[in-house]
Amino acid sequence: MRVRRRQALISSGAATGGMPMVGAMAGTLKRDRPLVFGHRGAPAHRPEHTRGSYLRAIEDGADSIEPDLVATKDGVLVVRHENNMADTTDVAGHPEFAGRKTVRTIDGRSVTGWFTEDFTLAELKTLRAIERLGDVRPESKRYDGQYDLLTFAETIDLVADEAAKRGRTIGLVPEIKHSTYFASIGLPMEDRFLSVLAGHDYAQRAPVEIQSFEIANLKYLRGRIGRPPNVTLMQLFDEFQRVPGDVAAAGGTTRYADMATPEGLAQVATYADVAAPWSRSVIPLDAAGRLGAPTSFVVDAHKAGLLARLYTFRPENPFLPIDYRLGPDENARNEIGSIAEIRRYLALGIDGFFTDDPALGRRAVDGG
Template sequence: MTGRYLSRRGFIAAATKTAAATAAGLAGTLLPAAATAGPARPLVFAHRGASALRPEHTLAAYAKAIADGADFIEPDLVSTKDGVLVARHEAFLAETTDVAKRPEFASRRVRRTIDGDTHEGWFVDDFTLAELKTLRAIERIPVSRPESASYDGMFQVVTFEEVIDFVAAQSATIGRVIGLVPELKHSTYFARAGLPLEERFMATLAAHEYTRRAPVEIQSFEVANLRLLREKLDKRTNLRLMQLVGIGPVKPSDVAAAGGSLTYAEMATPAGLREIARYADVFSPPTRALIPLAKDGRLAAPTSLASDARAAGLRLETWTFRPENRFIAADFRDGGGEHARNEAGSIAEMRRYLELGLDGFFTDDPALGVKAVAG
């Protein structure tokens, strides 16, 4: 499948050419993110925006990511009660909004299990968009990210369409194309709730000139939705499909719901990767599946996964690098404490993984990712 899609330079350059020619609503000329000649460099994906510095999935987080040089920004997508796609990392709202402090919504506190994880609190599909818009974003891990937490209460939850319009305007303003890497979250859960994501998602892509032309990589931890999107969107040369995987014997949610036996561990075998290449363009494992941690917390020897993915004809784009000591391998930590921000260590860790020949990677701090790529 990947053979019919363009290389990174061609992917962005083609999107740039068509966007500049057809997006009459955008001011200025859209230029490629990497206009210089030479080999393709790894893509820097802004994980939930610049989520190390601003509350995740807010326009502020996306603006900071774009200003810091991200090639793509990531809106994770879930559905409101009235069927609107909004940018949240999961259906559970308590960790990233101020809903727990809103007495008008106290009666909506429930206990629910989604994709095997049980939470007690408030869930996006119990709220209309109008209700969700009254909430304000907060930082998920304020002890580690006090700068981001200082923005608590300032920003709204945003819709997918608002994200697209914002990125299109930013692209026109700064003169380079910014890609989108949306993730369809909990597809099986939302389908069972009568709020299927896929048709509304495809309709939104088709309705916006920017997403008809600019680079878009669509991610999921599930399998059936990517297979559907491959069938429906196969002729769209500005799109790639990304299969996310976890580590070990865990099953994708759609596989588990259907009583299947396929696990992420099996998907990461050479045979599993060849099967992924039948419907997806990108294989995206967690970083520690590529270079695991030893017992002392330092990086061990790389696994064969990087070479296996390339042998299957797949791009390799890993998740997620974070700039605090608690998330960094012991090789690169400094003496600042587990919650301390460690820019040099994060850059060094990313560079170690880049030696594997990554095509792209997710980072909570795109500015550091850009420095890592620059060498």
């Protein structure tokens, strides 16, 4: 499961394993209640991963916001859920980029579109974000074309500014996307990621929870940074029958299902602090599409010494279990159903969750 890595040490952090020393003033989030993470910001209201989406998430009470990270041709980390920009930007409307539409195999899947690694940052800055779920999220769609694409560095600055204005700690939950793929094309991300963190004072004080669906890069990061008091590592779990991208690339067969056993979670706990599966892996749907009986994942994670977080709660009927949907409109926004669904999972003792609508997540946790 080896992944190529850039070997140069970050000079400002080499003495402490890759990041500058984090002092006793490190920011903290309340641990007496589950944390609410703004999944890509607040994309139920604004196009995902934009300034508007993050500001809305912060305004609505998110404890932390999530920037997903991919790389540009010139090695800059930008904030997109995937490197294919076809569904979330107006790139298809730029004739100057028509010739860059192509097909790539990403983590074993064939994907057609325009990819960040084929564009410089300057070129990406000419694009504008759009809503990927326009039929379901007309409010967000009204903001199509209003926001440019953010870099990771710009996102940290945004969060730092808002934390200072509001007088509260706002965490970052960055996800390193497609690590093995980017390393294979000469754009390894982990040291670039650490360099960005090292260049921002706020990232040395605020909670930073680093996510990945892969294993090798989390182990690499643990070796580089040690255990700073403000940094945790989150092992994401895809659908349980799938194999992590780095494992598959190395010819391995370990599935997320294997990692989700008590023995597997004990192994995860050797390098990560948090285990975060898809919500339906914790309470599966029955044959009728209703929430069924919970699995033992949360209990098993806690026994292994891991925090248990879940992804992703969305406040529209299409994404809710059948028994939580309301009204005849299959695409309708459904606040009552979304809050009720979140509370069903909260009752299992989860330590936090990702939601596309942090205001509803806040209400579910706080009792509003």
